[in-house]
Amino acid sequence: MEIRTHIRLVVAWRIIVISGIISLIYACSYSEEKISHLSGIVPSRHTLLAVTPSLSLQLTGDTLNKSYPQLRTGKAFPITGILRVDGILYRFMGGDSLRISPLASLSEDTVGWTGKYSFLFPGKGWEQRRYDDSWWSEGKGAFGPVKGYYPAHTLWGAENIYVRRHVKVDKKDALRNHKIYVRYVCDDWLKLFCNGKHLLESGFTHQTKCQRLTDEAINQIVDGDNVLAAYCRNTGG
Incomplete structure (x- = not known):
């Protein structure tokens, strides 16, 4: 009884092994066809x-x-x-349309920028594009304490300062359908204009901020010379 059971197990095991080998041989014979068929499936x-x-x-x-x-x-x-x-x-x-292209250099760039400035009130219309600032002092931005928190290049030691920065725009039409931002930092108080158009007012801002220009403000930009004008006040410190 035990011998017969053992023979039956051996026979069953051999049948299973032979069936597995036959299946592998069959699968390998059609592998090339199946792979070529699946390789054409590319999800969109x-x-x-x-x-x-x-x-x-x-x-x-x-x-x-x-x-x-x-x-x-x-x-x-x-x-x-x-x-x-x-x-x-x-x-x-992602795409490449989010690339930021500066219209004017920043103070920490290697190029930097220069502007006209006055510590005294320069008179009515000082923020307008056609205002004559030839008699103003000229300095490299940014303005502030030379050894302060923000890297400044021209000393600002008075309570008030008026700054005019000339920015050249070659092709205004290239600005269409683009978002235009102004980047600024001021401690303590700032009032900013573009070609005489009021852009923003800001209080204590010791860290750099950005604000998007409205369509009305962008329309003030012209081909050629443009002026960013700022009135800043230092209340102390």
Whole structure:
């Protein structure tokens, strides 16, 4: 009885092994055909991030840096991914339309900027583009205590200061359909104009801020010479 049971197990095991070998041989004989068939399947849309069933980021195509991801509604989601390798920035995700192009250099740039300034009230119309500021003093921006929190290049030691900065714009039409921002920092109080048009007022601002210009303010920009004029007041410190 025990011998017969053992023989039956051996026979069953051999049948299973032989069946497995036959299946592998059969699968290998059709592997090339199946692989070539599957290689032609390329999904057109990929889900990059699924936050909720109704909110997800999707990508069309097989390249991350050719276009912006999209929401399920099809609306573009302007997100950009940047990698820094050995000090060089590489864009690996998103489009290139978010690149910021400065219309005028900043004080911490290698080029920097210069402006006309006065510690005394210069008279009515000082903020207008056609105002004659040839008699004003000239200094390199920014203005403030040379050894203060913000890197300044021209000493401002009085309570009030009036600054006029000339900015050249070659092609105003190139600004259409673009967002224009003004970047500023002032401690303590600031009033800013563009070609005589009032842009903003700000109180104690010891950190750099940006504000988007309205369409009305952008319309004040002209081809050629433009003037950013600022009145600043230091109440102490």
